[in-house]
Amino acid sequence: MYLEHVNLVVADMDAMLQFYRAAFPHWRIRDEGHGVWHGKPRQWLHFGDEHHYLALSNHGEGxxxxxxxxxxxxxxxxxxxxxxxxxxxxxxxxxxxIAKPGSTEPYRKNVYFVDPAGFEVEFVEYLSDIPAERNLNREAQQCEVQ
Structure with missing residues (x-):
């Protein structure tokens, strides 16, 4: 089992595409269209590769x-x-x-950005293939406020 996509409701589709195109230059718009969600028109699109994507809809408010x-x-x-x-x-x-620097750890580097819709996105690079090292102090990090 794996996570195929995340569905985000946003107000500004173009701003979101600018952010995610910079993060994932190899991704593309896989599909797009228009529809109605609970009485409100919306544009939607799937931005990703053959395996993973973001589903974006532009009918967000607030x-x-x-x-x-x-x-x-x-x-x-x-x-x-x-x-x-x-x-x-x-x-x-x-x-x-960068919205927030990541933790200082010997086996991984990470940072956090906030996309144009206000979603926090972490990017992580693991420096080890050993699970015990990759996940070192992971639980403690989740509890800390930076």
């Missing part, structure tokens, strides 16, 4: 939850990369800045 508060909702989602520095450089060149 603001995403504030990440520093304690409201129920999505905290973040993460992507594994084999070159974190390249991801950071692409996002910085597209005008996006």
């Amino acid at each position: 603001n995403n939850r504030k990440l520093a508060e304690h409201h129920v909702g999505l905290a973040h989602f993460a992507y594994v990369t084999n070159n974190l520095d390249a991801v950071i450089a692409r996002l910085n060149n597209a005008g996006f800045v």
Whole structure:
């Protein structure tokens, strides 16, 4: 079993595509269309590769939850990369800045960005193939506030 896609409702599809195209230059729009969701028209698209994608719909209203508060909702989602520095450089060149640095660990590097819709996205590069090393102090990190 694996995660195929995440479905995000947003207000500005173009801004989201700018962010995710910088993060994933090999991804493309796989499919797109128009529809109605509970009486409201929307544009939707699937942006990804043959295995994983983001489903985006542009009928969002209001603001995403504030990440520093304690409201129920999505905290973040993460992507594994084999070159974190390249991801950071692409996002910085597209005008996006690191929202939160990751933890200092011997077997992984990570950073957090906030996309244009307010979703926090972690990018992580593992420096070991050994699960016990890759997940070192993982539980403790989840409890810390940066």
